[in-house]
Amino acid sequence: MPPLIPHFCSQCAAPVVERVVDGRARHVCSRCGTVFYRNPLPVAAAVVLDAERRVLLVRRAREPHRGVWCLPTGFAEENETIADAALRELAEETGVEGRILQLADVDSFRSDFYGDLLVVTFEVVGVGGTPRPGDDAEAVDWFRLDALPPLAFSSNDKALAACQESHREAWAIQDSFRRLEGGSGQMLSDALVALVRDQADAVAALWLADVRTSPSTRSYARADPALLLASATTALSQFGRWLQGDEADSEVRTFYRAVGRERRDQGFAPHEVLSSLTLFRKNVWLFARDTGILARPIDVYRVLELDRRIVAFFDRAAYDAVRGWEEGGDSRA
Numbered sequence: 001m002p003p004l005i006p007h008f009c010s011q012c013a014a015p016v017v018e019r020v021v022d023g024r025a026r027h028v029c030s031r032c033g034t035v036f037y038r039n040p041l042p043v044a045a046a047v048v049l050d051a052e053r054r055v056l057l058v059r060r061a062r063e064p065h066r067g068v069w070c071l072p073t074g075f076a077e078e079n080e081t082i083a084d085a086a087l088r089e090l091a092e093e094t095g096v097e098g099r100i101l102q103l104a105d106v107d108s109f110r111s112d113f114y115g116d117l118l119v120v121t122f123e124v125v126g127v128g129g130t131p132r133p134g135d136d137a138e139a140v141d142w143f144r145l146d147a148l149p150p151l152a153f154s155s156n157d158k159a160l161a162a163c164q165e166s167h168r169e170a171w172a173i174q175d176s177f178r179r180l181e182g183g184s185g186q187m188l189s190d191a192l193v194a195l196v197r198d199q200a201d202a203v204a205a206l207w208l209a210d211v212r213t214s215p216s217t218r219s220y221a222r223a224d225p226a227l228l229l230a231s232a233t234t235a236l237s238q239f240g241r242w243l244q245g246d247e248a249d250s251e252v253r254t255f256y257r258a259v260g261r262e263r264r265d266q267g268f269a270p271h272e273v274l275s276s277l278t279l280f281r282k283n284v285w286l287f288a289r290d291t292g293i294l295a296r297p298i299d300v301y302r303v304l305e306l307d308r309r310i311v312a313f314f315d316r317a318a319y320d321a322v323r324g325w326e327e328g329g330d331s332r333a
Contacts, residue, residue, distance in 0.1 A: 006036050040108055040116040044085035045073040045156065046124040047104050047163050048096060053171070054144050055160065056126075057151075058093050058137035064113040065152035067138065071121065071159065074136070086122045094140045095132040098124035104166070105159035121159035123166075169298040176305060188298065189306035190244065192288040197240030199287065204232035207283040216275035219268045231259065232280065235317075239284070243309055249316070256317045260324025270325050274318055281314040 006016045006027055014031035021028060027036040048056040057069045074089035076082050083100050090098050104121040111117050131140045143149065145164055151157055176188040196203055208229050211220045220228065238255060241247035263273045289303050 009034055040118040042076040043117050043119040044076050044082050045071045045121040046086045046090040048124050048126050054142035057143055059139040061136055061138045068152040069149045070152040071156045082120045093134040093137045095129045096126045097128035099127050101125050105162040107155040107158050119155040123163055173301045188302045192306045193240050193243045200233045200236035203236055203287045204229050207232050207280050210279045211276050217272045219272050253320045256320035257324030260321040264325045264328050273321050277314055277318045281310055
């Protein structure tokens with residue numbers, strides 16, 4: 001129940017009346033003028049996430065909202081900080097010992113049961129103990145953040161949303177890195193891959209200007225620029241398809257071995273073929289880097305991830321181009 005309204009002054013025992021003080025109606029002693037302020041009750045809550053990004057919830061054993069799930073939550077007591085209160089409630093309700101990581105959210109609302117509440121939620125990492133329900137909980141369990149049950153308090157929903165947002169970029173980087181190491185699904189750098197593919201003409205033009213003026217690729221200055229540009233545009237399209245899994249390794253091998261044989265027939269030295277691919281890789285990288293905005297860690301990771309994928313593709317392309325050059329007119333793969 002909300003705090004009781006005082007009827008008599010605790011200082012002089014005179015009746016308490018309602019008066020406007022500092023622009024608000026307050027309870028004031030009619031004799032000595034003592035103001036009885038009614039401040040929000042401080043509440044502490046804890047968000048504990050495991051390695052699978054599941055959150056630890058308790059099912060309430062008492063009113064209000066008995067039988068409904070919520071974060072480990074409780075009132076701060078005298079002579080403890082709000083952070084200590086969060087850790088104490090966590091241990092009492094779940095058996096888990098924790099350490100504060102960061103402030104997750106601060107919220108205030110009016111409860112029909114308790115009155116005005118000020119809820120401070122911390123993200124906490126578990127450092128000991130085994131989850132088990134305490135005196136105020138019927139059960140304790142882990143829940144995926146995308147499959148939460150209805151929660152008892154709106155402040156819990158708000159805190160969990162804020163916690164997820166604070167981890168959004170870091171989790172996206174982690175997920176993308178796992179996919180880079182052999183997992184499935186989209187990667188953060190896919191957007192840059194699509195950008196390079198969609199702007200293939202512009203990237204190819206940058207490469208053409210570079211390859212026709214570089215001292216390491218002198219033969220390219222004598223080649224037909226239109227044919228070089230067409231070949232570069234095709235290679236960029238293939239690059240995008242291969243990174244997105246739409247082009248088989250055998251198709252990449254066939255294409256670059258054909259390029260190597262063609263460059264040998266045109267009188268290009270093998271070091272020029274390799275240098276042209278290095279310049280090609282450089283211009284793909286620079287275009288993606290300069291088009292992106294490197295304002296956040298996730299943007300930096302996106303570009304670095306793309307660089308790793310570019311290296312993997314062009315290492316393969318360089319090997320097959322040289323093999324094709326060595327084979328000359330032999331059409332064997």
